[in-house]
Every structure is written in C-alpha cells, then in structure tokens.
Amino acid sequence: MTAVELGMPTVASDPHGHLRGTESFPRAAHRALADTQLRRNLGHATRTIRAKRAAVVGEVDDWEELRRAGESLKADTMARLPELLVQLEEQVTGRGGTVHWARDAEEANRIVVDLVRGTGADEVVKVKSMATQETGLNEALEAAGVAAFETDLAELIVQLSHDRPSHFLVPAIHRNRAEIREIFLREMPGVDPSLTDEPRRLAMAARAHLRRKFLTARVGISGVNFAVAETGTLSVVESEGNGRMCLTLPDTLITVMGVEKVVPTWRDLEVFLQLLPRSSTGERMNPYTSTWTGVTPGDGPQTFHLVLLDNGRSNVLASPDGRQALHCIRCSACLNVCPVYERTGGHAYGSIYPGPIGAVLSPQLTGISGPDDVNASLPYASSLCGACFDACPVRIDIPHLLVQQRAAAVAAHTRPTGQDLTMQAAAIAMTTPGRFKLAEKALGLGRVLAGRKGRITGLPWPMSGWTNARDLPAPPAETFRQWWERTHS
Amino acid sequence: MRIAVVATCLGDAMFPQAPIATVQLLERLGHQVVFPADQTCCGQMHVNTGYLDAALPVVRHHVEVFGRALDDGVDAIVAPSGSCVGCVRHQHAMVARRAGDEGLARAAEEGAARTYELSELLVDVLGVTDVGAYYPHRVTYHPTCHSLRMLRVADKPLQLLRNVRGLQLVELPEAEVCCGFGGTFAVKNAETSTAMLADKMANVLSSRAEVCTAGDSSCLMHIGGGLSRLRSGVRTVHLAEILASTDRDSAVPASTDIVFEEASR
Numbered sequence: 001m002t003a004v005e006l007g008m009p010t011v012a013s014d015p016h017g018h019l020r021g022t023e024s025f026p027r028a029a030h031r032a033l034a035d036t037q038l039r040r041n042l043g044h045a046t047r048t049i050r051a052k053r054a055a056v057v058g059e060v061d062d063w064e065e066l067r068r069a070g071e072s073l074k075a076d077t078m079a080r081l082p083e084l085l086v087q088l089e090e091q092v093t094g095r096g097g098t099v100h101w102a103r104d105a106e107e108a109n110r111i112v113v114d115l116v117r118g119t120g121a122d123e124v125v126k127v128k129s130m131a132t133q134e135t136g137l138n139e140a141l142e143a144a145g146v147a148a149f150e151t152d153l154a155e156l157i158v159q160l161s162h163d164r165p166s167h168f169l170v171p172a173i174h175r176n177r178a179e180i181r182e183i184f185l186r187e188m189p190g191v192d193p194s195l196t197d198e199p200r201r202l203a204m205a206a207r208a209h210l211r212r213k214f215l216t217a218r219v220g221i222s223g224v225n226f227a228v229a230e231t232g233t234l235s236v237v238e239s240e241g242n243g244r245m246c247l248t249l250p251d252t253l254i255t256v257m258g259v260e261k262v263v264p265t266w267r268d269l270e271v272f273l274q275l276l277p278r279s280s281t282g283e284r285m286n287p288y289t290s291t292w293t294g295v296t297p298g299d300g301p302q303t304f305h306l307v308l309l310d311n312g313r314s315n316v317l318a319s320p321d322g323r324q325a326l327h328c329i330r331c332s333a334c335l336n337v338c339p340v341y342e343r344t345g346g347h348a349y350g351s352i353y354p355g356p357i358g359a360v361l362s363p364q365l366t367g368i369s370g371p372d373d374v375n376a377s378l379p380y381a382s383s384l385c386g387a388c389f390d391a392c393p394v395r396i397d398i399p400h401l402l403v404q405q406r407a408a409a410v411a412a413h414t415r416p417t418g419q420d421l422t423m424q425a426a427a428i429a430m431t432t433p434g435r436f437k438l439a440e441k442a443l444g445l446g447r448v449l450a451g452r453k454g455r456i457t458g459l460p461w462p463m464s465g466w467t468n469a470r471d472l473p474a475p476p477a478e479t480f481r482q483w484w485e486r487t488h489s
Numbered sequence: 490m491r492i493a494v495v496a497t498c499l500g501d502a503m504f505p506q507a508p509i510a511t512v513q514l515l516e517r518l519g520h521q522v523v524f525p526a527d528q529t530c531c532g533q534m535h536v537n538t539g540y541l542d543a544a545l546p547v548v549r550h551h552v553e554v555f556g557r558a559l560d561d562g563v564d565a566i567v568a569p570s571g572s573c574v575g576c577v578r579h580q581h582a583m584v585a586r587r588a589g590d591e592g593l594a595r596a597a598e599e600g601a602a603r604t605y606e607l608s609e610l611l612v613d614v615l616g617v618t619d620v621g622a623y624y625p626h627r628v629t630y631h632p633t634c635h636s637l638r639m640l641r642v643a644d645k646p647l648q649l650l651r652n653v654r655g656l657q658l659v660e661l662p663e664a665e666v667c668c669g670f671g672g673t674f675a676v677k678n679a680e681t682s683t684a685m686l687a688d689k690m691a692n693v694l695s696s697r698a699e700v701c702t703a704g705d706s707s708c709l710m711h712i713g714g715g716l717s718r719l720r721s722g723v724r725t726v727h728l729a730e731i732l733a734s735t736d737r738d739s740a741v742p743a744s745t746d747i748v749f750e751e752a753s754r
C-alpha cells in the first residue's frame with residue numbers, strides 16, 4: 001500500500017503542514033471501521049485510560065473548581081495573547097535564549113533547519129511534540145540531510161513503522177504489543193531477535209536503541225506544554241524521562257511552541273499541573289516535569305532557541321467563540337471518551353489533530369477553502385453527544401464549536417447543494433403551519449413504501465445511509481395533530 | 490397547572506405515541522394540557538447541521554408560538570424530548586444573537602426558562618416521582634446524550650421508572666455512551682453511526698430486557714430501527730408511554746411495531 005492510499009501526505013507541501021488529510025472523514029472512516037485489529041486496539045486502550053482517568057478525577061473534591069480556574073486562566077491568556085508573547089520573548093532573551101517568530105509551518109521548519117545546519121550536526125534527538133508534528137519538521141530535516149530521532153517510546157514506534165501519530169498522548173495507540181514487537185524486529189538496527197512482546201522487554205529494547213543517540217546528539221528539539229510569560233520559563237511534562245535527556249544533554253536546544261501555550265504567571269502552573277496528568281495519563285502526577293529558563297552557564301544546553309509558531313492561530317484567535325479551541329492543553333481526554341474516535345481512530349481525521357478537538361481546531365487553523373475541502377467534513381464527525389465537554393479539563397465547549405464549524409462549512413458552499421435545498425425547503429415549511437400540515441400528509445407515501453411489513457427497509461441515497469443498517473417504521477395512520485383534533489376539539 | 494405540549498416535529502409526524510402519552514399522563518395527573526396548533530419544529534436539525542441562518546425563522550416561529558401560549562396563561566411548556574428542550578434552552582438564544590436579534594434572544598430565553606423535558610417537569614416542577622403507572626415488563630433505560638449532558642436530567646427518569654408498578658428495571662451496561670444517532674450524523678456518517686449502534690444494541694441485548702426506553706423518540710428510532718432489522722425481539726418504547734400506562738387504561742399501544750403492524754392489516 002502506498003502512503004497516498006493510507007491518506008498520508010509524505011511531504012508537508014501545504015504551508016500549514018499536517019493539518020489537512022487527503023480525503024473526507026466518512027471516506028477515511030470507512031476503511032478504519034473495517035479494520036478489526038484497529039477497532040480492538042483502540043477499544044481496549046481507550047477503555048483502560050477512561051477508567052484510569054475517571055478514578056483519579058473522582059478523588060479530587062474541587063475538580064469542577066479546578067476546571068473553571070483552568071478555563072478562566074486560558075480565557076484571560078487569549079484576551080491578551082500578544083502582550084504575553086512579547087513579555088515571554090523579553091524574558092527568554094534576557095536569560096540568554098533567542099526567540100524566533102514563525103508565521104506558518106514552512107517558516108518554522110526553515111528556521112529550525114537553518115539553526116541545526118548552523119551547528120553542523122546531522123542528527124537531532126526529539127522529545128514528542130505536537131507542534132513539530134504539525135509542521136512536518138522531521139520531513140523537512142530529512143530533506144536537509146538531518147536525521148531526526150524520536151525518543152518517546154510511542155513516537156519511536158510511529159517513526160520506525162513510517163506511520164503517523166493517531167493520538168496526542170499515545171501516538172501509537174492504534175498498535176498493540178504484538179505489532180510493536182514486529183515493528184522493532186523489522187526496523188530497529190541491532191535488536192535482539194529473541195525480543196518478546198512483554199512491555200518491559202519492548203521498553204528495554206527502545207532504551208538500548210536510544211541511549212547511544214542521547215549521548216552523541218548535539219542538538220535536541222522539543223515542544224512545550226506551558227511557557228510562563230512572567231519568567232520566560234518553559235515546561236515539558238512527560239512519563240518516560242526521555243524528555244529530560246533531550247532537554248539537558250545536547251549543547252543546543254531548539255523548542256517549537258504554538259503561541260497558545262503561554263500562561264501568564266508561574267503560579268498558573270499550579271492549576272494546569274493538576275489538571276493535565278489526571279486528564280491525560282490518569283495519573284495524580286506525571287513522572288517527569290522539566291522546566292528551564294534561558295541558558296544556565298555550565299549546566300545543560302548552552303544555546304537555546306525558542307520558535308513561536310502561529311500557523312493559523314491568529315485566525316482562530318480572531319473568532320470570539322472559536323478561540324476557545326486554543327485553550328486546549330492536549331491532554332487527549334476528549335479523544336479517549338469520544339465514541340467516534342474510539343471507532344475510527346486518529347488517522348481518519350487526516351489532520352495531525354484528531355478527535356473532537358481536532359475536528360474543531362483543524363478547520364479553524366487552515367480555514368475552510370471551499371465545499372470540497374476535506375477539513376469541512378471534520379465538524380460533522382460527531383454525534384454531538386457532549387462527552388468531550390464533560391471530560392475537558394479546561395471546559396472547552398466542543399459541541400458548540402462543532403456546530404459553529406458546521407456553519408462555517410455550510411457558508412463555504414459555492415453553489416447550493418442538495419442538502420442546502422432540503423434544509424431551505426424544510427425551513428419554509430416549518431415557518432408556515434399550513435404547509436407543515438401538508439408536508440405531514442405527504443408522509444402517507446411512507447405508508448405505501450412500508451406496505452404490509454409496517455417497516456421501511458430500503459430507501460434511495462442519501463437515506464440509504466439509514467436503511468442500510470436500520471429499519472424505519474411506517475408513518476402512523478394518524479399524526480399527533482390529527483389525534484388532538486379528533487380528541488380535544 | 491396549565492401546560493402547553495411541544496409535540497416535536499418527529500413526535501407529531503412519526504411517533505405520535507410519545508406526545509399522546511404525554512398528554513394522557515398529564516391529564517391523568519389533573520393538569521390542563523393545551524396544544525398550540527401553529528407549532529412546527531424547534532429548528533434543531535437546522536442548527537445541528539450548521540444551517541444557523543435557515544434556523545433563524547424556525548426558531549423565531551417557535552419562540553412566537555409558545556410566547557403567545559405563555560401570554561395566554563400557560564404555566565409551563567413540556568416536550569417529550571431531551572434534545573428538543575436542549576435546543577430550546579441552549580441554542581435558540583445563540584442562533585438569535587448570532588443574527589444580531591437581541592429581542593428574539595431575550596424572548597427565547599424567557600420561553601426556555603419555562604420549557605421542560607418530561608421527566609424534569611414531573612420531578613422538578615410537579616414534584617411527583619410516582620405517577621401511578623403500571624407496566625409489567627422487563628425494561629432497560631438508555632439516557633440520551635442531550636437529556637444527560639445538555640439538560641443534566643440525571644436520574645429523574647430512573648426515579649420515575651422505579652415507581653412504576655410491575656416494571657422490572659434492569660441496568661444497561663455502558664448506558665452513558667451515545668447510541669450513534671446524532672441527527673444528520675446518522676446519514677452523513679452512516680457507517681460510524683452504525684458502529685456505535687452495534688455496541689449499543691449489544692448492551693441492550695445483554696441486559697435481557699424486552700423493552701428499551703428513553704426520553705427521545707429520535708434515539709429510539711435509531712436503536713429501535715437496528716433492533717427491528719435484526720428481529721431481535723426487543724422493542725423500544727418512549728418513557729412517556731410507560732408512564733402513561735395504567736392497569737385500567739392501556740389506551741397507549743405498547744410498541745411502534747404493533748401500532749404499525751395493526752395499521753397495515
């Protein structure tokens with residue numbers, strides 16, 4: 001199978017990077033739904049993590065207050081984002097770092113590639129970062145002759161199998177242990193051929209593979225969970241310790257962050273460092289929280305660059321409602337509780353940001369270019385069940401944003417579609433009671449369709465989507481309105 | 490109390506059992522029910538499919554029709570649907586404000602404050618949890634997403650069901666997971682919707698219930714449509730129908746299937 005068939009753009013040719021797939025959600029989902037191994041892997045993984053999250057969230061008495069605090073802090077941050085970013089730049093610069101501003105993915109990649117080239121290195125170690133996945137940095141580095149080594153276990157699995165991440169936290173959530181063992185045996189140089197699929201053995205194999213890279217790499221590349229404007233402090237939270245090594249061992253550290261990651265003060269971390277681990281890994285506290293501020297002579301990287309990535313975020317910020325999507329702290333709780341994500345997996349969304357938040361963030365970051373834009377299908381990839389809102393640690397009203405992005409998708413229609421005409425006709429009938437009554441009468445036709453069975457089992461497209469798997473009862477002999485007239489007047 | 494019923498467009502045209510049962514139940518409890526005949530639809534389909542402009546006149550129509558009912562002395566408005574009430578309460582004002590119609594937004598909020606889903610009306614407003622119903626069947630309850638997460642009706646429907654004589658209430662595993670209906674989602678993403686339905690049906694069947702009930706005819710149409718296709722022997726019945734049933738008055742037919750099988754004879 002080629003990369004195109006898998007819906008994987010091999011090179012980020014779009015200046016936005018990996019924010020748009022190559023086919024609509026229903027088409028991609030069609031394949032995912034038929035993949036029984038994927039369904040099983042995801043069902044098992046999301047169920048496990050949901051239970052863990054529910055248990056540790058349940059034990060916090062003031063969880064709702066924490067969520068509200070997180071929401072308020074983010075709203076405040078977005079309201080004065082430009083000012084906070086300037087403050088962050090001043091602080092980072094004042095403490096020996098260098099700040100770069102990148103308009104889009106292309107520019108961010110160019111900045112990073114030039115910085116790496118400037119060091120003369122041809123290898124970099126990376127700690128998992130959504131921002132560099134978004135920009136397609138690894139491909140850009142490769143094109144420039146620089147090998148990038150992902151050091152997060154799940155990200156390493158994805159990289160070794162030439163795959164794409166399908167989850168924020170567990171990029172290889174779509175793989176099970178047996179598959180991971182096979183990937184390692186096939187792709188990992190010098191791996192022990194007697195490797196089993198025991199998680200500990202797999203982790204040991206990855207560790208042995210990575211250790212050499214950690215010790216030799218002169219450049220580390222990271223993302224950011226939180227950037228404190230007040231002090232210029234950056235922070236990465238992780239579970240494996242690979243991040244700590246990437247952040248401390250190389251001479252040069254290059255950090256790429258989406259501009260929305262800034263928080264005003266150090267104290268604000270108090271809220272987010274409680275919300276994030278419980279929501280993401282279902283842990284009370286994550287094992288490694290690294291923070292660094294500029295450069296410290298004689299300790300850690302002696303050169304530090306911070307790349308601030310916009311890539312559509314200013315557009316999102318401009319929408320008073322839509323900007324909520326920028327509050328996301330990438331905990332992935334909404335993915336884990338989403339019944340659509342659980343069944344289709346992350347690749348079906350095309351964009352590097354899957355799940356409910358991806359469905360509202362991706363189309364806003366890229367904008368919807370027209371009726372055929374695959375990102376216009378993302379806001380419809382939800383039954384609007386609302387489970388995402390309840391799980392979100394910063395109370396992003398994702399169902400509302402989904403509706404809003406559906407409206408944006410409709411507004412992008414260049415000529416009326418069949419659906420547009422149906423909706424307009426329905427709206428006219430629904431505002432003219434006489435016509436509504438008439439339309440109800442037309443339902444009698446359904447009784448003919450149903451015949452003696454009393455149920456309708458096949459309808460033409462697009463309603464065949466319904467009758468392929470479900471019956472529809474015949475319309476009743478008497479509507480409510482008729483019953484009311486007969487019994488109450 | 491004087492109560493106006495929202496039949497809902499789906500209830501009016503396709504599943505009249507639910508609004509009929511709502512009327513019979515409230516009348517049995519001694520209330521006066523009115524049906525504002527000009528009502529059509531709350532506009533949810535338009536809103537949730539992204540047709541917010543087209544939804545505006547539909548929303549205005551709903552707000553005006555029920556605003557007049559309130560002016561005529563109606564104390565409360567009830568709909569046997571969590572999602573329609575959810576739309577009225579959480580989306581009407583949004584649609585109006587988006588169009589810059591602050592007057593309509595305020596009127597919508599006033600109407601919404603008096604609009605209740607059936608279990609909310611019974612438990613919160615009328616203060617009853619035992620409505621004197623009799624329904625000798627093994628029943629499982631599916632909490633629909635909008636009643637659960639938009640309206641937060643919590644266990645009100647269960648309180649009502651627990652007081653129905655003869656009824657054996659059995660727990661639905663993974664009850665709070667969406668059934669996969671989602672309005673136009675069921676057609677636009679039919680395959681994903683079906684995958685969700687498959688799991689919901691598996692859970693309904695594992696409960697060994699003979700009836701699956703809920704507060705929304707739309708979700709029941711979806712779950713019931715799947716159960717019917719499989720000839721599973723489990724039927725779907727709206728909560729209102731169960732609460733309207735008594736040992737003396739079984740005027741409300743037990744199931745969609747029977748109504749239509751009989752009608753087609």
Ligand code: SF4
Pocket residue numbers: 279327328329330331332333334335357388391392393394395396
């Ligand atoms: S939207 Fe909320 S729940 Fe989803 S990943 Fe972001 S912070 Fe977590």
